[in-house]
Amino acid sequence: MKIISLFCSANAFQEQLEQIRPKLYRVAFSWSHNAALADDLVQETLIKALKNAAQLRDPALLNGWLFSILANCWRDHFRQYREMEDIDELEDYRCVNETTPEDEHAKSQLVSRVWDAVAKLPVGQRQVLTLVDLEEFPYIEVAAILSVPIGTVMSRLCRARQSLKTLLKELAPQQPAQVSQIRRII
Numbered sequence: 001m002k003i004i005s006l007f008c009s010a011n012a013f014q015e016q017l018e019q020i021r022p023k024l025y026r027v028a029f030s031w032s033h034n035a036a037l038a039d040d041l042v043q044e045t046l047i048k049a050l051k052n053a054a055q056l057r058d059p060a061l062l063n064g065w066l067f068s069i070l071a072n073c074w075r076d077h078f079r080q081y082r083e084m085e086d087i088d089e090l091e092d093y094r095c096v097n098e099t100t101p102e103d104e105h106a107k108s109q110l111v112s113r114v115w116d117a118v119a120k121l122p123v124g125q126r127q128v129l130t131l132v133d134l135e136e137f138p139y140i141e142v143a144a145i146l147s148v149p150i151g152t153v154m155s156r157l158c159r160a161r162q163s164l165k166t167l168l169k170e171l172a173p174q175q176p177a178q179v180s181q182i183r184r185i186i
Contacts, residue, residue: 017046024070030130033119045070067145117167125160128153
């Protein structure tokens with residue numbers, strides 16, 4: 001009977017990992033700006049999670065535990081490959097919808113400007129910004145995931161948001177001067 005319960009709990013654990021995999025990939029991609037590297041980081045994270053599943057004592061803390069493993073894999077990657085160049089050209093993935101081509105173009109330009117601005121942030125700020133604003137983790141969990149004090153999380157987030165605001169203003173397209181129309185009165 002013990003074997004059956006262990007098998008069932010292992011299946012439940014694997015299902016939970018499959019559900020959180022897209023979130024892990026999103027965060028890894030936002031940190032690395034490289035689809036292949038993000039995929040590798042998520043793969044390594046899941047392998048380590050499966051090998052060390054017995055270390056997770058409280059299943060409610062699974063998300064934080066997995067993102068901590070992801071952050072450690074990210075650090076390990078930097079230790080292995082000290083020189084790494086960011087990729088400037090990001091592919092735009094667009095969903096087909098009922099908007100006009102002009103709307104799609106404006107949206108893709110905005111997304112591109114935001115990605116460019118986020119890519120220019122330092123790695124620490126980029127990590128905190130994506131975990132807090134994109135994945136909506138509380139500050140205390142972000143501090144635990146990145147192994148930094150909560151004050152550091154708050155200061156990095158504040159600086160990241162200020163820098164992002166400045167960068168987005170710089171990357172905004174210049175608005176043409178408005179032409180006033182002359183009215184004819186008869």
